Amino acid sequence: MKSQRDPDVLIRxxxxxxxxxxxDRSYDVVRSxxxxxxxxxxxxxxxxxxxxxxxxFALAAAAVVLVAVIGSRFxxxxxxxxxxxxxTSTPVxxxxxxxxxxxxTSTPxxxxxxxxxxxxxxxxxxxxDPSGRLQPGITYVALPFDSISGMDAEFRFEVPSxxxxxxxxxxxxxxxMEYAGSQDVDGVGVGFLKVxxxxxxxxHWTTDEDIEIGPTANDLMEALRSSDQFETQEVIMPxxxxxxxxxxxxxxxxxxxxxxxxxxxxxxxxxxxxxIYAQGPSNLWQVSIFEQWGERYIVMGSSMPDTPDEVLVExxxxxxxxxxxxxxxxxxxxPAAAPLPDEGTLVxxxxxxxxxxxxxxxxxxxxxxxxAEFGTVIGPNGWQEPGGVTVGFVVVDGLLKxxxxxxxxxxxxxxxxxxxxxxxxxxxxxxxxxxxxAFTTTEGPNPATLGSYPGYAMEIQLPDGLDLMECxxxxxxxxxHYLGFSGPRAAALKYAExxxxxxxxxxxxxxxxxxVVAYIHRFPDTPDADLDAARAILESVEVWR
Amino acid sequence: VQRALVDQAKRGDREAFDxxxxxxxxxxxxxxxxILRDADRADDAVQAALITAWRQLRSLRDPDAFExxxxxxxxxxxxxxxxxxxxMRADVRVLPIHGQAESADILTVNxxxxxxxxxxxxxLEQRAVLVFHHYAGLALPEVAQRLGIPLGTAKSxxxxxxxxxxxSLEADARMPSLSQERLA
Numbered sequence: 001m002k003s004q005r006d007p008d009v010l011i012r013x014x015x016x017x018x019x020x021x022x023x024d025r026s027y028d029v030v031r032s033x034x035x036x037x038x039x040x041x042x043x044x045x046x047x048x049x050x051x052x053x054x055x056x057f058a059l060a061a062a063a064v065v066l067v068a069v070i071g072s073r074f075x076x077x078x079x080x081x082x083x084x085x086x087x088t089s090t091p092v093x094x095x096x097x098x099x100x101x102x103x104x105t106s107t108p109x110x111x112x113x114x115x116x117x118x119x120x121x122x123x124x125x126x127x128x129d130p131s132g133r134l135q136p137g138i139t140y141v142a143l144p145f146d147s148i149s150g151m152d153a154e155f156r157f158e159v160p161s162x163x164x165x166x167x168x169x170x171x172x173x174x175x176x177m178e179y180a181g182s183q184d185v186d187g188v189g190v191g192f193l194k195v196x197x198x199x200x201x202x203x204h205w206t207t208d209e210d211i212e213i214g215p216t217a218n219d220l221m222e223a224l225r226s227s228d229q230f231e232t233q234e235v236i237m238p239x240x241x242x243x244x245x246x247x248x249x250x251x252x253x254x255x256x257x258x259x260x261x262x263x264x265x266x267x268x269x270x271x272x273x274x275x276i277y278a279q280g281p282s283n284l285w286q287v288s289i290f291e292q293w294g295e296r297y298i299v300m301g302s303s304m305p306d307t308p309d310e311v312l313v314e315x316x317x318x319x320x321x322x323x324x325x326x327x328x329x330x331x332x333x334x335p336a337a338a339p340l341p342d343e344g345t346l347v348x349x350x351x352x353x354x355x356x357x358x359x360x361x362x363x364x365x366x367x368x369x370x371x372a373e374f375g376t377v378i379g380p381n382g383w384q385e386p387g388g389v390t391v392g393f394v395v396v397d398g399l400l401k402x403x404x405x406x407x408x409x410x411x412x413x414x415x416x417x418x419x420x421x422x423x424x425x426x427x428x429x430x431x432x433x434x435x436x437x438a439f440t441t442t443e444g445p446n447p448a449t450l451g452s453y454p455g456y457a458m459e460i461q462l463p464d465g466l467d468l469m470e471c472x473x474x475x476x477x478x479x480x481h482y483l484g485f486s487g488p489r490a491a492a493l494k495y496a497e498x499x500x501x502x503x504x505x506x507x508x509x510x511x512x513x514x515x516v517v518a519y520i521h522r523f524p525d526t527p528d529a530d531l532d533a534a535r536a537i538l539e540s541v542e543v544w545r
Numbered sequence: 546v547q548r549a550l551v552d553q554a555k556r557g558d559r560e561a562f563d564x565x566x567x568x569x570x571x572x573x574x575x576x577x578x579x580i581l582r583d584a585d586r587a588d589d590a591v592q593a594a595l596i597t598a599w600r601q602l603r604s605l606r607d608p609d610a611f612e613x614x615x616x617x618x619x620x621x622x623x624x625x626x627x628x629x630x631x632x633m634r635a636d637v638r639v640l641p642i643h644g645q646a647e648s649a650d651i652l653t654v655n656x657x658x659x660x661x662x663x664x665x666x667x668x669l670e671q672r673a674v675l676v677f678h679h680y681a682g683l684a685l686p687e688v689a690q691r692l693g694i695p696l697g698t699a700k701s702x703x704x705x706x707x708x709x710x711x712x713s714l715e716a717d718a719r720m721p722s723l724s725q726e727r728l729a
Contacts, residue, residue: 007711008679013651014660014710015680019578019587022570026588031563033592034599206690262690263614264606343625 129173129344130166133180134159140166143345144175144192144273153297155192158321160314167191167274173344176274177318185311187283187304190318191274195220195298198269202229202278203260205267217246217289217296224248224287229268230278250285252278271298280304286319297324337363337544342375351378352544357395357487358514362451364391365540367533378537380530389530390521391537395514396429397487398422403438404471406483418486426508426515430456433506437463438484448507450518451543455509462502485517505535511543551608554599562602566595569612573619579676580623582665590626594619613691620673620692627669656714663713671706674699 128141142155163181168174176191201208235247266278286301337350348368379390398418444458505520553561577587677688689699
């Protein structure tokens with residue numbers, strides 16, 4: 001019998017403490033959002049990946065292997081997709097016809113002269129770890145294993161139309177894409193993954209015994225061929241493929257009924273990256289397995305028997321465009337300005353920042369390894385506070401007389417309302433800040449520019465003796481906030497408890513009629529190198545509009 | 546009722562999803578708060594999870610699996626929210642203002658303080674296992690299934706998390722004077 005002092009009892013009691021209700025306004029936010037959000041077919045939900053115990057490879061140098069040939073080899077031409085594939089255990093050639101001798105087909109000509117590209121450095125149009133709708137004419141870089149095992153291989157690809165959505169699980173990097181065009185098409189997508197085991201019972205995949213697989217492409221091929229959970233057709237790859245590659249078609253049972261399966265899903269394998277399950281009866285997976293740098297990778301395409309030909313053509317084009325690169329060990333060359341992603345690790349280069357609450361758009365050079373958050377803020381990868389540093393651009397409408405006791409000013413949602421009138425020009429805000437007791441001006445204001453636009457630089461910090469624990473509590477009354485500014489992104493300038501040491505470098509400028517505030521948040525123990533990098537970012541700003 | 550709402554929502558019925566969200570929202574909030582130890586972040590994570598669930602609902606084959614499926618999404622959103630929040634807030638202290646009465650007889654201020662500190666040192670993955678097991682009351686195989694991790698991994702995470710929390714309590718018990726000093 002456990003006493004009340006038993007640690008387990010105490011732990012349970014500790015976990016019992018706390019909030020148990022979602023506020024009504026949160027339901028309202030969800031409802032408002034879904035009113036403008038259409039449902040979509042997805043390859044998810046995804047299991048959290050079971051991390052393979054692969055030895056991580058050391059990358060001596062960036063390398064690129066062109067796998068374009070795979071796309072045309074492991075997708076059938078006029079046969080296979082679009083009709084019912086004929087399962088067989090006999091290897092068949094990649095196109096059709098003579099074993100080992102691929103014959104010409106009416107499909108677009110494959111790249112039959114695979115080459116090794118000289119570098120993995122992003123080109124000026126590369127976008128790393130994309131999200132949302134993909135656009136043609138851009139080379140995308142997927143880092144499908146980044147969130148789990150650190151930097152690994154990179155997959156470069158292009159899409160032929162704006163019919164494809166990047167796919168990622170919540171909180172992970174992009175690892176595949178799915179068709180999201182106007183046609184009512186389900187189960188069509190492309191994914192990048194590793195597989196380390198098969199499920200002995202794909203229907204009862206949560207409780208079955210996993211079938212471990214050896215590390216080579218042949219090991220996986222053999223395991224797939226041996227499974228009784230689906231049919232397979234092996235595809236013979238041409239001799240011209242410059243590395244060890246196997247290709248196989250996996251066809252789900254045509255009588256597949258997932259209603260009795262675990263979670264209503266039919267999972268044939270476990271791995272890392274794009275963790276797809278059967279999309280329906282006779283779902284066809286074109287699986288290309290190849291080995292590089294001591295790892296085994298898979299690029300796969302999924303289609304259904306009724307997938308329209310024009311969608312299959314697009315699928316094939318994407319697969320043909322795929323290249324796998326080793327993660328670069330040297331800083332890549334800077335790309336041309338790319339839109340700042342909502343979140344994710346950035347390669348060195350110029351990024352476009354949309355200043356929220358205005359029509360101002362500007363670009364800045366960002367060091368490699370910094371991260372984007374919220375689509376508006378950047379900071380070094382792995383930032384922590386204290387000692388962290390962030391850079392952002394905001395519009396500030398006004399100040400608060402008493403930022404510590406702000407709750408009477410709020411409307412409970414949306415923007416925070418300032419009670420210190422501030423004129424529209426940069427100098428108005430500068431003067432207001434200098435006069436305000438909400439901040440201590442520690443340097444400046446001095447003339448400065450943001451891009452080529454005139455403004456002022458100044459350094460401020462929270463006033464001495466401030467105890468943020470005395471400030472008004474935020475939502476739910478669980479932590480205290482100090483609201484220094486009001487404006488569309490006031491939340492970005494909201495200082496929670498334990499941040500008394502916060503310092504800010506500001507550049508306040510008039511940009512085409514809009515007052516823009518560029519800020520660096522930092523602390524006394526922020527490393528000099530990070531601070532120098534942050535300042536260099538502000539110096540690199542160019543205003544686009 | 547829940548199954549019917551899921552079926553309706555899968556067909557695009559927003560009213561049904563709204564009703565469904567109100568059925569499961571509190572439970573999600575309770576779980577998210579206990580993983581993140583921060584109400585704002587938990588709120589954000591739950592909202593994101595519900596919106597993600599709406600978008601992906603068509604891919605849910607078994608309506609009866611809705612809640613476990615949602616909890617898996619929620620857990621990922623908690624992980625993402627924690628990563629997003631690192632630079633925004635530092636070591637926010639949670640003031641136990643809800644539900645304290647129920648445990649006040651069991652937990653001393655010292656206990657709570659020690660557990661809070663120890664809990665914050667756990668990885669998010671360990672916290673999730675701990676919360677689903679000890680708070681949500683799921684058996685470990687269910688926890689593993691809900692989080693999409695092997696059973697052995699779930700056991701390992703629970704073992705390490707529990708050991709860390711126990712150690713914090715035991716260390717505190719050995720140093721009463723230090724604890725009192727810290728509270729002073």
